[in-house]
Structure formats: C-alpha cells, structure tokens
Amino acid sequence: MTGLGHAGLFIETAAGSVLCDPWVNPAFFGSWFPFPDNTDLDWAHYGRAADYLYVSHLHRDHFDAENLRRTVRKDITVLLPAFATDELERELSALGFTKFLRAPSGTPVERDGLRIMITALTGPGDGPIGDSALSLDDGRTVLLNQNDAHPLDIAAIREFGEVDAYFVQFSGAIWYPMVYQLPLSAKKEFAARKRQGQFDRALRYIDAVEAKHVFPNAGPPCFLDDELFEHNGTGQDGESIFVDQLEFLRQLGRARPRVAAHLLLPGTVAEPEDTACKLTHRYTETEIEHIFGEKPAYLREFAGRSGPRSPPSAPHGPPRCPASGC
Structure with a gap:
C-alpha cells in the first residue's frame, strides 16, 4: 500500500491493484492543498498501473477531475458505490470512463480472486453525493479504507x-469554526471541542474495528494563500481544527499505547504482515522533522513551488455543515 497524500492510496494485491481518491490539484477555488506536498509523485504510473479506480465520493479533495482526466487510463474498471443518485457515475463518464463495477452496498463481490465490498452512506446527513468506505480481501490481507x-x-x-x-479519517475537513464571525475565545473553545470530537470519533472506530495496523488518512488539507495561511494546523491561537498526522499519532499513543499505528505520507510504502508492518518512507528523518516540526517554513516552501497564486475572494471548503461531523 502506497500513500498518495490525503485519502489517496495505491493498493497492490495478489489479485490486482486499486487506485483510491487520487487528489493532487488545488481544490475549492484553488484554496485547499494536500498536506504534505504530493505533486512530485509519479501520477501517470499509478494511473496506468492500476486495475481498479475507486473514488469514495464527489468532494473535490477526493474527486480530482483534472488528475483523473490526465493520468488515469480510461479502460480501467471503476468501483462504483451504490449511491441513491448517479452524480458520481455521470461525472466519471464525462471524463471518459466507461467500465463500472456497481457493487450493492455492504455486499461482497469477487473479481478474479479479489473480494470487494463498498459500504455506501446515503443518509440525509451525507447529502445526495454520498460517501463510502472500501473493504478489500485478496486472500492474504484484509483492508478497510474508510475515507x-x-x-x-x-x-x-x-x-x-x-x-x-485500517485507514481512518482523523483530521477536520470543514471551515467551522475558523471563518465564522465569532469572538476569538469562542472560536478557540469550539475548535478545541471539534478537535476532541474528531479524535474521539476516530478512537471509537479504531476500538470497534480492532485492526492489526492503523494508518491515519484522509487529511489534513493545507492552505498556501496568504490570507488563509493562519488557518493551517491548529491555527495561531488554537482556533483551527486541522490536526496533522504526527499530532494524531502522539495523541493515539497516549490513549491506546497498544494500537499499532503508523505514519503514512505521500510515497510511503506500507507492507503489513500479521503483527509486523514494514514502512518505507521516501523522506529522511530530517525531512519529516522539517515537514512537521517547522511546518510554517515548509508550507512557505510549498507555496513557492506551487507558483504565483491568485487570492480567493473568500475561503472555500467542502459544502458541509458542522452537524455532519467531518
């Protein structure tokens, strides 16, 4: 399993490979970027090599139309969640994809030795574009990608x-409470509650799934525009909700010291084997320390690499209400 950044994964199994949620281009009016930077990955390789494509839902930090159009071969088999409406299928068809494996929600299907199950969420809180989780079993390893x-x-x-x-969401994906017109003290309090709620939710899932290996995934985004820069991480005064991978792993280590949890970065290859898991990072320890320990400097370097930016008229993110629990 190779981490591709945010919720992106390239999963190689004994019965075929699956490309999941390959997001690289700025989303939401060009204001959201994957953290850390994943632009130098060989996206064309993953798009050619995969046997299956899985896009969990249509939010643009998961559905990157430009990347899908440019790098993923169009004769790939798309694993399609059983949503109540057909927006995802229509958007993928418009990009040129023609082969769809429609999996009934919660029902395993088998293709050439690979067992596949997609759990589609279609409740009112999920919206018409839905959300979904992917389970895979190649006879040797069982994987759950929750997105x-x-x-x-x-x-x-x-x-x-x-x-x-087990790939579990751990960080925020919403603009609440950062851009709301609230006193700073209220923002800090609401953000603290939100961060704790995010952690408690992840912990409940980790306890319930009881996986041998846990990988924090599906977050966080980062912001490179000057007027949004202060919202990175947990903010200047604790008023933001975007906990990073190392912060989550440290908190999880204190709460559940026996859980085998691993850092997954863009380009990291994870090879689980029973209770062991071999991790191969493409970053050195010094580079990882720079990414997380000197985050503002790292993000300024990332912004420089991304080229001149036009400031957005207002911060934009996924159209989710605070009640959605993101």
Whole structure:
C-alpha cells in the first residue's frame, strides 16, 4: 500500500491493484492543498498501473477531475458505490470512463480472486453525493479504507474479515469554526471541542474495528494563500481544527499505547504482515522533522513551488455543515 497524500492510496494485491481518491490539484477555488506536498509523485504510473479506480465520493479533495482526466487510463474498471443518485457515475463518464463495477452496498463481490465490498452512506446527513468506505480481501490481507465515511454498522463491515490494515479519517475537513464571525475565545473553545470530537470519533472506530495496523488518512488539507495561511494546523491561537498526522499519532499513543499505528505520507510504502508492518518512507528523518516540526517554513516552501497564486475572494471548503461531523 502506497500513500498518495490525503485519502489517496495505491493498493497492490495478489489479485490486482486499486487506485483510491487520487487528489493532487488545488481544490475549492484553488484554496485547499494536500498536506504534505504530493505533486512530485509519479501520477501517470499509478494511473496506468492500476486495475481498479475507486473514488469514495464527489468532494473535490477526493474527486480530482483534472488528475483523473490526465493520468488515469480510461479502460480501467471503476468501483462504483451504490449511491441513491448517479452524480458520481455521470461525472466519471464525462471524463471518459466507461467500465463500472456497481457493487450493492455492504455486499461482497469477487473479481478474479479479489473480494470487494463498498459500504455506501446515503443518509440525509451525507447529502445526495454520498460517501463510502472500501473493504478489500485478496486472500492474504484484509483492508478497510474508510475515507470520510462514518458508517454506523461496524459489525457488518467486520463480517467481511478480520482487518489487517485500517485507514481512518482523523483530521477536520470543514471551515467551522475558523471563518465564522465569532469572538476569538469562542472560536478557540469550539475548535478545541471539534478537535476532541474528531479524535474521539476516530478512537471509537479504531476500538470497534480492532485492526492489526492503523494508518491515519484522509487529511489534513493545507492552505498556501496568504490570507488563509493562519488557518493551517491548529491555527495561531488554537482556533483551527486541522490536526496533522504526527499530532494524531502522539495523541493515539497516549490513549491506546497498544494500537499499532503508523505514519503514512505521500510515497510511503506500507507492507503489513500479521503483527509486523514494514514502512518505507521516501523522506529522511530530517525531512519529516522539517515537514512537521517547522511546518510554517515548509508550507512557505510549498507555496513557492506551487507558483504565483491568485487570492480567493473568500475561503472555500467542502459544502458541509458542522452537524455532519467531518
């Protein structure tokens, strides 16, 4: 399993490979970027090599139309969640994709030795474009890629198989409370509650799934425009919600010291084998320390690499209300 940044994964199994949520181009009026920078990955390789494409839902930090159009071969088999409406299928068809494997929600299907199950969320809180989680089993390893989905029936997902590798959402994906007109003290309090709620939710899922290996995934975004820069991470005064991977792993280590949790960065290759997991980072320890320990400097370098930026008229993010629990 290779991390591609944010919720992106390239999963190589004994029965085929799956490309998941390959996001690289700035989203939401060009204001959201994956953290850390994933622009130098070989996207064309992943788009050619994959046997299956899985896009969990249509939010633009998961559905990158430009990347899908440019780098993913159009005869790939698309694993399509069973949403109530067909927006995702229509958008993928408009990009040139023609082969769809429509999987009934929560029902395993088998293709050439690979068991596949997509759990589609279609409740009112998920919106018409839905959300979904992916389970895979190649006879050797069982994987659960949860993305932004918040499925209620974890017992049904566990019936698919004992999970070896679990990719769990851990960071915020919403502009609440940062851009609301609130006193700073209120923003700090609401953001603290939001960060704790995010962690508590992830912890509940980790406890329920009982996977051998856990990987924080699907976040956080970062912001390179000058007027949005202060919202990176947990903000200047604790008024933001975008916990990073190392912060989550440290908090998880204190709460659940026996959980085998691993840092997944763009380009990291994870090879789980029972209770062991071999990790191969493309970054050195010094580079990782720079990314997380000197985050403002790293993000300024990232902004410089991304070229001149036109300031957005207002901060934009996924059209989600605070009640959605993102």
